[in-house]
Amino acid sequence: MRKIYWRPQSTPVFAFVLIALFSLAGILAVERYRTEDKKPQYQKKVQAARLALEAMEVLKDERLRRGIPIDKEADPAESGLIGSFITSVTSDAGNLEAKQTAINPNWAAVVVDLLQQANVKEHDPVAVSFSGSFPALNIAVCAALKTLDLRPTIISSVSGSQWGANNPDFLWIDMEHFLQTGGLIPFRSVAASFGGRHDQGREMPEKGRELVLRAVERNGLPLIRTRTLREDIDERMAVYFRTGPPKVYINVGGGRAAVGARPFKVLMKPGLLAAQLPAQMKGDSVILRFLKERTPVIQLYNIEELARQYELPIAPASMPAVGEGRIYFDTRYNKWLAGGILFGIIFGLFIFSRSDWGFRILQASSRREEIGPPEPMV
Helix, strand or coil: CCCEEECCCCCCHHHHHHHHHHHHHHHHHHHHCCEEEECCCHHHHHHHHHHHHHHHHHHHHHHHHCCCCCCCCCCCCCCCCCCCCCCCCECCCCCHHHHHHCCCCCHHHHHHHHHHHCCCCCCCEEEEEECCCCHHHHHHHHHHHHHCCCEEEEEEECCECCCCCCCCCCCHHHHHHHHHHCCCCCCCCCEEECCCCCCCCCCCCHHHHHHHHHHHHHCCCCEECCCCHHHHHHHHHHHHCCCCCCCEEEEECCCHHHHCCHHHHHHCCCEEECCCCCCCCCCCCHHHHHHHCCCCEEEECCHHHHHHHCCCCCCCCCCCCCCCCCCCEEEECCHHHHHHHHHHHHHHHHHHHHCHHHHHHCHHHHCCEEECCCCCCC
């Protein structure tokens, strides 16, 4: 005869399967039912983004009214804010994907957020440098400044890089003037410059320089026209400090006078720069001078990296809707749900691993037969 030994498992496999399935369902539930909380200044951000969208639509209509067609291949969102590959007033090479990424009214909400981080208050003076290379970002900044009721002193470069505001008949300062006279934006530039790598328009042909001068004249702006880059920076700083020390400096684009030489552009990350000068920063630019003055700087350059930080789309194929992006909401896990599921897992482990009651329920599925050694034959 054989002796049959029954020995129950102390931790039934079936119990572990149940607990694993419960845990998986719990993880899915926690991920599925996350909550969204509005970030600070939510209403201001939405207001600024709506104003930016309205300004973009108004400029698009005006562009078409002036008979300037939209290149749908370069501008799939049909914003009217993407220029041509090359014109007589094109100042430098440009990245089309970066220009397309800028076509998003929610950048105005990002600027509101950055200004909030810089601790600006209503009616504070703000120094601003606009580039003809990124008209959509310029609009976003204007919308944020108006929404927060700040007092900007703006200097704009007239020319633009490839795919920027580089149509001689509708340059950035023309757009800005149109928005101001139309009542959408209550301010505009107080001075202009040629733009380009050294802010003197050297890359443009003579015809392009003449067209820039005509644009400056028809918009009634004084022109910053100096012999050296240092003099250019000196004059810009003098303009910015006419009404007192600015609380923050906002720069759009990578102009040499505003940002500095190329190595410094790489070191300066986009977004809010702390009001201090990094040790490795040498040379001269408007940004470096403001940092030396302990003035915070908002740098809107390398826009694709900044878009990834705020989870905004890269080169969207259509105009994004107002309210899209991490800039508006904080996504949080439901603590009560997560806690309940954790308690359920712990309770399940106790029931199925330690409880006699749990063992009896699953005893039928957890038995294992052990066959003892055969008895010797008689």
